[in-house]
Amino acid sequence: MVGPGQVMVSDVVAESVAVHGFWTRSRKSGLVYLIVGLFAAVVFGLATKAGETATFTLSTKPGGAGLDLPARAFAIGFGLVCALTGAALLAGYFRRHFGATTAVAIVSFVLSFLCWQVAGNDLPLVGLAQQTLFLAVPLILGSLAGVLGERSGVINVAIEGQLLTGAFCGALFGSIAASAWVGLVAAAIGGGLIGAILAVLAIRYLVDQVVLGVVLNVFAMGVTGYLYDRFMQPNTQAYNNPPTFPAIHIPLLADIPVIGPVLFQNTIITYLAIVLVVVVSLALTKTRWGLRTRAVGEHPTAADTLGIRVRLVRYRNVIMGGLIAGIGGAALTVGSVGQFGKDMSNGRGFIALAALIFGRWSPTGALLGALLFGFADALQSNLSSLNSVVPSQFLTMLPYIATILAVAGLVGKVRAPAADGKPYVKS
């Protein structure tokens, strides 16, 4: 049996058809988008009362400029857009632009959902974007730590522990010195220490890197939890009351509407995170350090035969990653509420790991992944304040569901650095 779309496919595609039959990956995904889109159009559309408007405000002030959309029509409309892209994929179109098509389908599904949720209410878009970036900062720095380690061939599952240690050290030493800057440096060193333990055990003692990462996370949880209960909690004023970084308004840029408040009114740690993404991204492709890091992560033996010291490169990268993840931890305390809480990293290290894979081990990809998860998180907190009919437990799941979908569904087959997780032993 020959399917309707199969007649016109080119030779290149014919091969993949021969392998997978009619149900190629893009067709399967198309079917899913079609069903989900129709579901959105019907359920979200019907659940929305006719005549209500969904307001998406663009201004920081209440009652400022915004978009008033007839909620029901748009909920149905976006649902149909999602269904249509699905149908197109199913019919065999756009298979070369699978990624973009998928993005359109998902965005329209989310918009359909939002129209329903926001109907009769308003959703501050600027606030949402601000929160997205703010919540993404620890994820950005965490996954950057992963990029550094894994591109040189060491898997870093200990990001969670590094964030937590960073957050703890930031709060503790920031309080003692009464300086957010001291807190920031202490946080980096705390994360760096976990990185150093990881490096020594993984590189020198060849401990399985995934197991090691998990153990280090438990270790960090135990140590910070104990110290918190024993010293911080009874003496909050002295040990858990660090000053926080103020938001820095960048002159002129901060006054641009919409973009200004989102991008140019942040704390130093947020700016640092973005600068680090750019720096690491450029360094990886354009500098000697980057070339050697990638060589060591792909083919350590080749690097060794050219006189590159494989273990040294790995030590340096893993410890550097720890420092960066530590800064990410600081974002949770001195960059935010100014207080450490037990287990406050709350799985962010693992989401950072997901962002890293989603971003295919590239710093900019990791940034995008982190922003995606940050958005899911921000959306969750915004919707629960709108008194959504969706139970809050389901909303809290959003970032994690996004993680699973992103890593399992969207990424597909990705290629990790060839020597990722393999210790280098001279034979």
Next chain:
Amino acid sequence: MEPGEIHALLGENGAGKSTLMNVLYGLLTPDEGEILVDDVPQRFGSPRDAIGAGIGMVHQHFMLVPVFTVAENVMLGAEHTTGIGWLNRRKARRDVAEVSERYGLRVDPDALVEDLPVGIQQRVEIIKALVREVDLLILDEPTAVLTPQEIDDLLDVMRSLKDAGKSIVFITHKLKEVKAIADRITVIRRGQVVGAAQPDASEDELAALMVGRSVKLTVDKLPASPGDPVLDVAGLAVVDDRGQRVVDDIDLEVRHGEILGVAGVEGNGQTELIEAIMGLRPAIGGTVRLNGRAIHDTLGHQYGTTSDILARGVGYVPADRGHDGLVADFSVAENLVLDTYRRPPYGKGLSLRPTAIRESARERIDEFDVRTSSYTTAVGTLSGGNQQKVVVAREMSRPLELLIAAQPTRGVDVGSTEFIHGRIVAERDRGTGVLLVSSELDEILALADRIAVMYRGKVLAVVGPDTPRERIGLLMAGVTGESAAEETDE
């Protein structure tokens, strides 16, 4: 070593050639002894020191980063940077272009290494050394992965390097090449220099020196008397792990009592072909029949598992014995019954019969001359030749209809090679059909009654055993008779 000299280092697998050269290149440190460069004693702690002293090495397994471009691979470890610390890619490209110009090593500096054929990858390795301005180049088994034409190209490159005053250490176990290019020959055996020879020494003399006794370089066999077809492959298509169609519409027939040799450079679909026949890989088109009964039919259905196919009288010696042929931590005796342990007399119901397993292991160790301290020794601790004999012993101890042997003597010493070749011919004479896959053309020529040449997933031709080497070599490079004229240049 003299400047401008090609010095061949000849020895069997495991004789210590590569180890010696790794010491010379600073990858291993010597326990005792000295290395002199220009009469000055050297201590190489790392390859960096060796490169500094003007020594470069092209390893048997290429030391190239597959996802890097040629230029990136060449500059790695000796990067030039611009004022602000950026990599100077332009200079790297220029260096590659300059060296390839000077020595006739054509290569595109911006190509990704993983997209290049092995012959070109080897050029990249040589360029890598030359850019570092080495005076002494060590080539470790450089011809093992090349087609005969690529080997000729390599020998030309070596001559032009020699003319430019570079010295070359040429490590190999192939006698023909040594005689073709070497100025001086040193033979090593079991870690010791056992002799020196001039290139005009005969192949038999060299072989005797290498092995320590006289060896037969040819296989004695009578003409085949083929019977009915045992294996019939028609229009078979198979994809590899990446979904590439690497076996493309192949027709093959193996008859009882003949050896069909499949020649071809490795990676042209031979592995996937065999795996499909053995039921280890699905076929996406075509049929495979064993004695007229289907293994794969046109509808893409596979009849029976690999274990059923083995039970139908197929013996299988896989190309990678460490990965597919043996369980390294299991004993010799256990490895000998991996295919038959479920059936009497070795197994009954839920339990194994240790006595029967032991008895048969003893017999087969004797019969196949496996040098092991006992049948309980872990197979992984045996030498390559003895491991291979364990695989061969297992596969040839059942009554066979068809024997599939892939690279049956890879990494096997000359003595064991003689033995295994003898067994394969004996199996043929018993009426078994043999499908022999080898990338060593010499092995194919010595054993096969008919030769199929595979190139890029297709069988380009099936030829007789008396076909000239050169013609088969050309076929291995994808040059068929009609297009030979235009394509010989490539």
